[in-house]
Amino acid sequence: MTSQTSQKAMLWIVAAGFFMQTLDTTIVNTALPAMARSLNETPLDMKPVVVAYTLTMAMFTPASGWLADRFGTRRVYFAAILIFVLGSLFCAGAQNLDQLVIARVIQGVGGSMLLPIGRLAVLRSVRGEQYIAALAFVSVAGQVGPIFGPVLGGWIVQSVAWHWIFLINVPVGAIGLLAVLRYLPDHTVGRAPPFDFVGCGLLSLCMVAFSLALDTPHEASHAAWSGSLFALSLLSALLYIPHARRRQNPLFRLALLREPNFSVGLAGNLVCRIGSGAVPFLMPLLLQLQMGYSPLHSGLMLLPAALAGVVAKRWIVPLVKRFGYDNFLLVNTVLVGGSIASFAAIAPGWPVGLAIAQLALFGATNSMQFAAMNSVTLKGLSVEDAGSGNSLFSMVQMLAIGLGVTIGGGLVSMFTAQMGVAGTAYRLAFFTVGMITLLSALVFRRLDVETLDKSRSPASVASR
Template identity: 55%
Template sequence: MTPEVANPVAPVRKSLLWLVAVGFFMQTLDATIINTALPAMAVGLGVSPLRMQSVVVAYSLTMAMLIPASGWIADRFGTRRIFFSAIVLFVLGSVACALSQGLGQLVAARVVQGLGGALLLPVGRLALLRTVPRAEFLQAMSFVAIPGLIGPLLGPTLGGWLVQYASWHWIFLINVPVGLLGCIATLRFMPDIRGVALRRFDGAGYAMLAFGMVAISLALDGVAELGLRQVSVFVLLVFGFASLTAYWLQAARKPDPLFSPVLFKVPTLSIGLLGNLFSRLGSGCMPFLVPLLLQVSMGYSPLHAGLMMLPIAMAGMAMKRFTTPLITHFGYRRVLVANTALVGVTMGCFALTSPGQPVALHIVLLLCFGAVNSLQFTAMNTVTLRDLDSSMASSGNSLLSMVQMLAMSLGVAAASSVLGGYSGIFGSAAPIDTLHAFQATFATMGLITLASALIFWHLPPEARAVQPPQPEVSGHG
């Protein structure tokens, strides 16, 4: 890239990076605040804190449902209009959450939030894919993730403080001023990118895909909360997998499917998607489980539990600086195989925690998890998208976002089911009983993550991060 071209583009690209980072900030702030506040919300709503997963699942599942259509919507109406609308919808959903008077209303409001979030994240990433040079993409994604990690840095402590000294309703209103700033920035800096050749939307395929995801997620969630009997769970699972299978059979013979099977001819994308699904199935439950463990079984106050989540965010931010050099030197395969195993082992170590241990030991464990989890997410995301050409960028990006949110929904639902099962074994009458249930759950979910390391072994050994020149992005990273 010549200086004559780089200099005029630099300010616009910087502004776009910051704008997308605002979207990540809104997402991460909301996610971390609500996880810390779940026990207090359960008390206010009159339900068990171990049965609050529907608040998390409703949001992530809604995002997973709408994300498949996000690429087509962005190509049809333009990234600027959709990104702006997504922020508005997200803020309206936040206000509705704050005004909720019961669990049903709160879940419905979280669905509205999910509708906004489903468009916010993939459209922002799509704008980066189509404006940032390929050699700078990894570093751009790392830069965007750093401001996004400010949400986890502020969220747990701020959420704990609001819950302890005010009311849990206020944790959602924190999105309003951030959303207003995001709306202004979108109108000014977001490019209005549209698809060159707009294809026809695959409505039938979308219906089958969405139904399959909802059925499977409800089956897992039903074990923990809905009280569904084994027959009902089995029927939901069968219909869910049958619907997903029917979609892929139709996609193989349809000229313009929602997600073309041609995408899976790109090795890094197919392996990256499978790795995202199974590794996040385990690690995606950690933001839900850890605050519950600290408050329900270890006697932490909401504020203290929020402060204890700071090491995860701080280690995650610090690790971003080393992500590109590590992948450049060792390659994606070695980094992801080793790091996925480390994520699983670190999760399993939470099974050894108890109230009598030094707080410093818990902080070290949280720091370790935050570092390896941060490296995991950045490496998985970039290896999945790195080899897509411009014609595949929109659908590939939407597919990755859908898999991420689906894995988070399934992970929380699965962890809740596992936790409920162990609670039935150990009992839940005393804190020590719930502690044993939490310990067994962490060990189980850690093993699931550890097993997913085998998927990344199939990545091409030559796949490495392209070490970019020192562009204008590096000055902020």
């Protein structure tokens, strides 16, 4: 077999892993009402099914590079697929919500390594100009997953049973395992630098405690528990600072945060992505529970957002070149937040065509927002800090998705308890998370414009 054929096979393996990971991030959403009925839970109580997966990915992503250096890309990628497939089997066999959440955690452990290790394998195997083309090929899988996820999830639930949204990973994973053994190169560094387990543990504790604090019921009797979790989250974050100063190779160097645009980009991403993370969770629930749509119909309604997002990616470069990052992010953030808030108008009798237009506007502006935010956050980092900064940035992205689900679902529960009308509660929740997204425009006003203007070229805009 020629080296070119082996390289193509490797790219297909990495793309398939990326596809599975992104598909499972979106396919569950349209199935949540059916899963809730099967497990005798309310749909909003299914939030942990989504949050457990994204939060686990955020916690384990930083360790992926070290694992690949220590044990080799082939072994770790094989283990990632195997863990992901086993987690999928456990999800399909879950008999209650607790079992399903634990299974999603297992799935998240495997999913957290699929993209980073796959990208690392491409980096170490493909050189020169072919590397950009190879990454572009792999990134297509990340775009296809969110497009087909909601539709496929709705179709499977409606035609078979919700268990099969997890079981479809088994044959794909089995083929992937065989392909990894045959085609994926085994790049092993040998003596990997010591991993910062303490730092990773502190930041993971910070994220988990903060997420649980937000997910605590709003009754007065739970206020002390929620406050304790917030305090634990803050304490673990503060403890990381002296730990990072003492350690020679911390998980994330504190100097990262002294890069102004990186700090602003992290904060802006965290705030902005809360609204973007809430929409894929809340919209299928609104369409199925309040509008009476079938699972497949609700999945099809989300298709315009995904397709518009893919098309809009080609607009970001000329728009940034013409108006600059600061002006673009200011206007586009308003459009993203406004489109999310506009979902508050969707109710029984609302024109389908108008709802599709709203979702398409959200998909297009949200896609461009991600690309611009990613580029602003990472472009000013030094070569020394690029890998660490990208890892921290990935953690924040996954954390924000989980927070979006937690906050969005929590708002619906709170407004329903206060007003007694679920339909109104969904509308108020969409309006609120839209306003939260708009607040990120204030964060982006603190960008260092002079630094950004020095490199306003197409190559400087990140693809995702």
